[in-house]
Amino acid sequence: MKQVELLSPAGTIRNMRYAFAFGADAVYAGQPRYSLRVRNNDFLADNLAKGIAEAHQLGKKFFLAANVIPHNAKVKTFIKDMQPIIAMGPDALIMADPGLIMLTREQWPDMPIHLSVQANTVNYASVKFWQSMGVERIILSRELSLDEIAEIRQQCPDIELEVFVHGALCIAYSGRCLLSGYFNHRDPNQGTCTNSCRWKYDTVPAQENAEGDYILANNSVLSMADINQSFDSTASCGGAQRHPLADNIYFLEEEGRKGEYLPVMEDENGTYIMNSKDLRAVEHVQRLVEIGIDSLKIEGRTKSHFYVARTAQTYRQAIDDALAGRPFQPELLGILDNLANRGYTDGFYQRHHTQDHQNYMSGYSKSHQQQFCGEITHYHTDSGYADISVKNKFAVGDRLELILPGGNQDIVVDTMRDKYGNDMQEALGGGYEVQIKLPNPDCRYGLLARYY
DSSP states (O other): OOOOEEEEEOSSHHHHHHHHHTTOSEEEEEOGGGSSOOTTOOOSHHHHHHHHHHHHHTTOEEEEEOOOOOOHHHHHHHHHHHHHHHHTOOSEEEEOOHHHHHHHHHHOTTSOEEEOGGGOOOSHHHHHHHHHTTOOEEEOOTTOOHHHHHHHHHHOTTSEEEEEEEEOOOSOOTTOOOHHHHHHSOOGGGTOOOOGGGSOEEEEEEEEOTTSOEEEOOSOOEEHHHHHHHHHHHHHTTSOSOOGGGGSEEEEEETTSTTOEEEEEEETTEEEOOOOOEEEOGGGHHHHHHHTOSEEEEOOTTSOHHHHHHHHHHHHHHHHHHHHTOOOOTHHHHHHHTSOOSOEEOTTSSSOOOGGGSOTTOOSOOOOSEEEEEEEEEEOTTTOEEEEEESSOEETTOEEEEEOTTOOEEEEOOOEEETTSOEESEEOSTTOEEEEEOSOSOOTTOEEEEEO
16 A cells, blocks of 8 residues: 555644654645634744745645635735745645636646645546646545545546545535534525524633633623624724634533533634534544545644644554554544544544534533643753643642653653752642653653543
C-alpha cells in the first residue's frame, strides 16, 4: 500500500510545531481574510512566512486554506492580497469557490489547488470535473460512506483524495440545513422542514478552558432580546462599530430542552448555532488506507496544542499499523475518549446509524478520564527536574501520563517544588509554574495529563 499523509490543523505556529513533533506529515492553516477560520488564527504575514519555512526545513508540507465563498468585495482584492502569500511558497491552496479557483489558475498556473470540503464533492463525476479544471486533490464531503469513497477511488484512480477522520461535524452548510431532520426526522431537503432554527433559545455565557474547549462560565442567562438590544444600540450609532458581544462565545438552551447546552459563536462569516457529536473515525483508518486515500485529515484549527499533539500521535499510530499490516488497536479509541469532546460518532462512514450517533443536543464537553494538566517548558539534566507550566490542578501522588513524541509513559508525582525550590504538595491550577522530577530528559514538546 502507498504511503498515506497525516494532515493536522495549525491555527497557530505553536500548534504547527506540536503537530509535526507528534507525527503529522503536513499541516493546513488559513489566511484569515480568505479562509473559514478567523478566530484564534495567528497566521498573519510574518507567522505565515515563518510557518511555511519551518515546515519545509523539516521536510513537511504546509497547505494554505483560502476556501471562503466570497462576495464581490473579496474577489476584487484576492489577487493583490494573495501575491505576497504565494511568494512564500505554500505547497497548495485549499479552495472552494469556482471563481477564485479560475483567477488563481490564470494568475499562478503552477500553484497546486486542493478542492475544499466546502465544495461538497460527493460523487466521482464531480471529481472528474474538478480534475479537468486542473485541481490536484479533492477533499471529499463528510457525507460519504466508506463504500461510496471506495467507488470514487476506483472511478478516479489518478487524482489525490483526502478525507476527514477526526473533529467537528457541521450540522448545516450553504442553507442545506440538517436540523429538522435530526430533531424531528423530517428532512428539510425533502420539503418537510419544521423550522428548528426558529425555536426559542436562551443564551448562557461560556468561557474557554486550558484545553481550548468551552464550558459554562456561570449560571447567569442572557436572553436573545438582551443581546439583540445591544446590537440594535450599536447599529443606531451608525453600524460601523462591531459590538463586543459578537466576539464572545455562548451556549444556547432551547425552551423545551432545559439543561442541554449548545455552543454558538459569531465571526465575520456568520453565526454558528448547532453542533453534532464530534467525528472520530480512527477505527476506519485501515479501510481508508486499503481504499487508497492519499490524505487523512484532522479538523481543529481553533483547538489547543494538546489536542493537536494527541490526535496527531494517535492517528499516526493507526496509519502506521495499517500500513504495516498490524491489527487495529482498540486502545486508540480510549486515548481519544480522554480528549474533551461532545461525544463521538463515526459520521456517515457507516450508514444506518441511529439518531444517537448525531447528538447535536449535547453541546458541552463530556467528562473524561484524563485531563491536560501541564506543559514541560525546560528539563534540568543536572537535577532531573522539569519546569512545568500548569494547565489544570495536580498534586504529589497523582498518576500522570508523560506524553512525548518518542513515546508515552505513566509516572507518579513523588515530589513537587515551586520555581524557587520550595516544596509543594499541590499545583492548584492554571498560572502556576512548578518543578517535578521526570525520568526522560528528551522532553521537548512534552505534555502531562492527569488520570482521574
